[in-house]
Amino acid sequence: MTAIPLILLIEDDAQTRRFLKTSLTHRGWSTIKADCGKSGLAMLNSEHPDLVILDLGLPDMDGIAVTRRLRQLSDLPILILSARSQEQNKILALDAGADDYLTKPFGSGELHARLQALMRRVARSRSNLEVFETGLLKVDLTRRKVFVADNEVRITPIEYRLLGILIRHAGVVVTHRQLLQEVWGAEHIHDQHYLRIYMGQLRHKLEVNPARPRYLLTEVGVGYRMAIDDTDIE
Amino acid sequence: MKLSGVFGSSPNLARNERFIGHAWGLAAPFICTLIDWPLRDLLGPASILMTYLLGVFLVASRYGRSASIVASLLSAPTFAFYFARPIFSFAISDLENIVGLAVMIIVANVTGSLLEKSRLQAELAKQRESHTNALYRLSRDLSAAQDHNAVARIAAEHIDNEFGTDSVLLIADTENGLQIQTNQVLPVSLHNIDLALAQGAFEKGEVRQQHPLSYYPLHGSSAVQGVLTILQTEALVRQSPEVNTFCHLIAQTLERFQLAAQAREANLQAETEALRNALLSSISHDLRTPLTRIIGAVGTAIENDAGLSAMERQELNQSVLEEAQRMSELTGKILDMARLSSGQIILHRSWNAIEEIVGSALNRLDKHLQDRPVRTLLPDSLPLLWIDAVLMEQVLVNLIENAVKYTSPGSPIDIEAIALPKRFRLSITDYGPGIAKHQQTRIFEKFYRGATETQQNGVGLGLALCKAIVEAHGGLIQADNRAGKGAEFSIELPLHAPPLLAESEALGSVA
Numbered sequence: 140m141t142a143i144p145l146i147l148l149i150e151d152d153a154q155t156r157r158f159l160k161t162s163l164t165h166r167g168w169s170t171i172k173a174d175c176g177k178s179g180l181a182m183l184n185s186e187h188p189d190l191v192i193l194d195l196g197l198p199d200m201d202g203i204a205v206t207r208r209l210r211q212l213s214d215l216p217i218l219i220l221s222a223r224s225q226e227q228n229k230i231l232a233l234d235a236g237a238d239d240y241l242t243k244p245f246g247s248g249e250l251h252a253r254l255q256a257l258m259r260r261v262a263r264s265r266s267n268l269e270v271f272e273t274g275l276l277k278v279d280l281t282r283r284k285v286f287v288a289d290n291e292v293r294i295t296p297i298e299y300r301l302l303g304i305l306i307r308h309a310g311v312v313v314t315h316r317q318l319l320q321e322v323w324g325a326e327h328i329h330d331q332h333y334l335r336i337y338m339g340q341l342r343h344k345l346e347v348n349p350a351r352p353r354y355l356l357t358e359v360g361v362g363y364r365m366a367i368d369d370t371d372i373e
Numbered sequence: 374m375k376l377s378g379v380f381g382s383s384p385n386l387a388r389n390e391r392f393i394g395h396a397w398g399l400a401a402p403f404i405c406t407l408i409d410w411p412l413r414d415l416l417g418p419a420s421i422l423m424t425y426l427l428g429v430f431l432v433a434s435r436y437g438r439s440a441s442i443v444a445s446l447l448s449a450p451t452f453a454f455y456f457a458r459p460i461f462s463f464a465i466s467d468l469e470n471i472v473g474l475a476v477m478i479i480v481a482n483v484t485g486s487l488l489e490k491s492r493l494q495a496e497l498a499k500q501r502e503s504h505t506n507a508l509y510r511l512s513r514d515l516s517a518a519q520d521h522n523a524v525a526r527i528a529a530e531h532i533d534n535e536f537g538t539d540s541v542l543l544i545a546d547t548e549n550g551l552q553i554q555t556n557q558v559l560p561v562s563l564h565n566i567d568l569a570l571a572q573g574a575f576e577k578g579e580v581r582q583q584h585p586l587s588y589y590p591l592h593g594s595s596a597v598q599g600v601l602t603i604l605q606t607e608a609l610v611r612q613s614p615e616v617n618t619f620c621h622l623i624a625q626t627l628e629r630f631q632l633a634a635q636a637r638e639a640n641l642q643a644e645t646e647a648l649r650n651a652l653l654s655s656i657s658h659d660l661r662t663p664l665t666r667i668i669g670a671v672g673t674a675i676e677n678d679a680g681l682s683a684m685e686r687q688e689l690n691q692s693v694l695e696e697a698q699r700m701s702e703l704t705g706k707i708l709d710m711a712r713l714s715s716g717q718i719i720l721h722r723s724w725n726a727i728e729e730i731v732g733s734a735l736n737r738l739d740k741h742l743q744d745r746p747v748r749t750l751l752p753d754s755l756p757l758l759w760i761d762a763v764l765m766e767q768v769l770v771n772l773i774e775n776a777v778k779y780t781s782p783g784s785p786i787d788i789e790a791i792a793l794p795k796r797f798r799l800s801i802t803d804y805g806p807g808i809a810k811h812q813q814t815r816i817f818e819k820f821y822r823g824a825t826e827t828q829q830n831g832v833g834l835g836l837a838l839c840k841a842i843v844e845a846h847g848g849l850i851q852a853d854n855r856a857g858k859g860a861e862f863s864i865e866l867p868l869h870a871p872p873l874l875a876e877s878e879a880l881g882s883v884a
Binding site for chain 1: 747753
């Protein structure tokens, strides 16, 4: 990875591109811009970016098709920008391999937090993380032990598998489909009630107030997200 | 009582009757002869002639004219042969006897035809009565009918009862043309129904025939409402006026439905129009206010760029951001409302835990809530709900946002859920001034706001949205006041049979 991470910005609206570029540059990212899916995919090969920001509403190609193509070509993180009317497409794009999403309109603070989480996830997957910590929650990944405020919490194998996946993607949304497929297998990808029940149990074991969780956040209609501390740096 | 029985739809029976009549016509003169023969010395020819006349009269009264003519024609030679002098010869010498015989033949004819006429009239009266009854029953049943299916069923039943034949009703539908109603089972005899012919009858408004089916158009007062297809029978041909009356009654009923639907449509249009006007005035006010502030702030910043302190610039920027966010929220709500009220709400239902939806809603409102105490009382035993989570989260966000908006900063909000038998109830209670009794239902109307001119932003769409979403789920939303607290908004949703977990997990922790 280069010292300054390079972001490929695929967005057809010129104004949005300009404001994103300004904001990203100020936050210490360098950017290259594409105004349609085809040129974006071409730049992926020529410029070797570290991360892609992809607008779902492109003039030339379906955002989901672009996501799929990007995934075939590389495993770099993809952040999706979607409008409210693209609710269903957003989930399809995530299931097609995008890593996270932002709904328009969004603030630059939010954008920055998402990008940080994505970069951190990449770093984490390269180094072998031994202990994951956020707030009072501590998970010892080598010894497979979970602590809340230094007290060990006993959790079941399925709960641990769920927790493990969310930690691997910490700060980034994981869709229902991804979780169901990884924990229960492809034949259960529609059994959302499994998730509800086991995530409920996990929340009750790990959260101080399960109705207002601080670690295991719900993205209604999309999936779950493990919260990370803002100070957590790779 | 069937008309068919009266009018002899079964010709065998009538033929049988006629045969018996003629047999009696033949037998009567011989019976009279047998009775009179031993008495021939006691009685004069006039008296004997009277017994023959009685025989003829009895046959006429029972079997009508043709049988009585047979009897009278046979009586004449029998009387002449056995009783009129010279005996055992067909010759008659007495003028008296000739007159007697002539009178007898005339009397037989006249009484026969008189009796037959009165019998026919009685039958006609009976038939008319039965027909009137049939029409009365049909109109009574039709007036109780609530939809096309009911009309189709009633029509088929009554036609079978009254005419003893199969039929099917094709009702004109503005979108799909002539339609057989969904609840109708097409009788086997009508399987070769020709829809093109029915269409022809419908368009031209004329009866179409193609053996063995007839297609009767149903004339309403303004338009043809449909087509009645009947399996023709021999008897039915003579009853076409009755069939027409049936068709008329059915057409009137269909027309009644059409008029009712038109009235509803007109009502809806008026309502939509009123709504559109309210929306326009409301939106133009609520969108212009933040726009005015944004333009003002940005204009100030540009014009006085050099003269502004960093602090002032920050303030202007902050206000632009806030107003833009407000507009974003507002447009979101307007779009949601447009989507929801543009017809049917499409629910993407799945099994969801209310705890997650409450958690997510609170998370989304973090900024609004700040340090307000939010007390959640969600029992562990709550069942999963079969709901559209995205929409239901929107309901909670709107309700909690309202609670924040209409109560003083720092006052608590309670969120409480409970599973009742077959229902689930969630309430959001605040500690504010509550809602006046007369407003408790009105606040769910579109564009209604608690206080008329208020500082509060929003078009009064939030609660209307909540109502639309909750009702789409088959639920109920209500506003009330709680003693010692403030306003309480409650949602009740029907519970669905929960799914089963296919696999069980061994208990125990990961060691």
